[in-house]
Amino acid sequence: EAGVAQSPRYKIIEKRQSVAFWCNPISGHATLYWYQQILGQGPKLLIQFQNNGVVDDSQLPKDRFSAERLKGVDSTLKIQPAKLEDSAVYLCASSIDWGLSTDTQYFGPGTRLTVL
């Protein structure tokens, strides 16, 4: 079974530029998550989708970050404009459903962003 796909794997931009990350979850997984992992810290949730609806975006800096999952499958996370403190690994994860007994989230390899 194919895992969670993310692209690009690495991105280097200058502050105030824009950047977008793409995620394709495991086929059939209804729930998709975007996490931000700063060096030396654990992942922190940015946004959670259930199909194409937002379940939780309380920790998403909405003045500069946006995300969508228009058809309930793949998703895009955008930063505009980027700040130095946005340098981190952006992890996408998916799980089969939020109402079933399984809680396992499967993570993609992440996109490592460096803002100069």
Add this chain to the structure above:
Amino acid sequence: RKEVEQDPGPFNVPEGATVAFNCTYSNSASQSFFWYRQDCRKEPKLLMSVYSSGNEDGRFTAQLNRASQYISLLIRDSKLSDSATYLCVVNVLRSRALTFGSGTRLQVQP
């Protein structure tokens, strides 16, 4: 106060040693508990869930103390391949995203 707190380590242990990691969580409404493993520059992967009765998976034993809001992971007979960062994770509601600790780094030495 952080929602999930862990000793960052590093824990440097010889092969064959037994090592224990501890974690505390602040939200008493937390319902699900996990240990994830993260190798350097890789994504986190589920190591094991943690149940109130305690559970074991080979060389790994996890314990949960709800009264003290405390989770532990014991690794017996450490292998070089166990070297990684171990993330303590809680979930307040089954349907919600995970809250991660900052991780404890383990280095097993030959």
